[in-house]
Amino acid sequence: MSAAEKPFEIIIKPRSSFAINWQELWQYRELLYFFAWKEVKVRYKQAVLGVAWTLLQPLAMMAVFIILLNRGLGVSTGEIPPPLYYLSGLIIWNLFNHAVTNAAGSMVSNANIIKKIYFPRLVIPISSVLVSSFDFLISLILFFVLILYYQISGNIDISLLLLIPTVLLAYFITAITAFSLGTFLSAINVKYRDVRYALPFLYRVCFLSLR
Secondary structure (H helix, E strand, C coil): CCCCCCCCCCCCCCCCCCCCCHHHHHHCHHHHHHHHHHHHHHHHCCCCCCCHHHHHHHHHHHHHHHHHHHHHCCCCCCCCCHHHHHHHHHHHHHHHHHHHHHHHCHHHHCHHHHHHCCCCCCHHHHHHHHHHHHHHHHHHHHHHHHHHHHHHHCCCCCCHHHHHHHHHHHHHHHHHHHHHHHHHHHHHHHHCCCHHHHHHHHHHHHHHHHC
């Protein structure tokens, strides 16, 4: 084979140190959208209640906490109504829980497409965090509806102008933490599948410690 007929090759080499290539991620932003949207459609496609499950789960947990802790054990929430107190913590916890879980298993669940084509691998865990952010946004709507209800009834006096930046800050801190931990666990999960068995146990321990 002559030099002119030699096949064209592209060799991709890792960088010498850890770094995020933001320019490359931006170039593959459409793929990021595809992964996130595909996951949202698959999750709710065959569910009878669909996206309503995103609201029912925190509502059910909120009811359990109110019955057991507030009314059963008499745990006081101060001037904050119990539904708001428990829901505010649950939606942040659910964001972290779901984002880390989805990101940790994302590399294994998308192994087929990873082996076929090249794209920034960080697209996969980032898309997992975006899917969890979609659930967080829907739960956040319920949270603000409750705030408006208690404001109208005169039980609380909270400025939404001050609350919104606080919620955004809490979201970014949680999302970045979940992305970092989920990406780290996804790399470990590729070689050691014990991660998917250990995570539920760790979540329960962390959740009980936060209470």
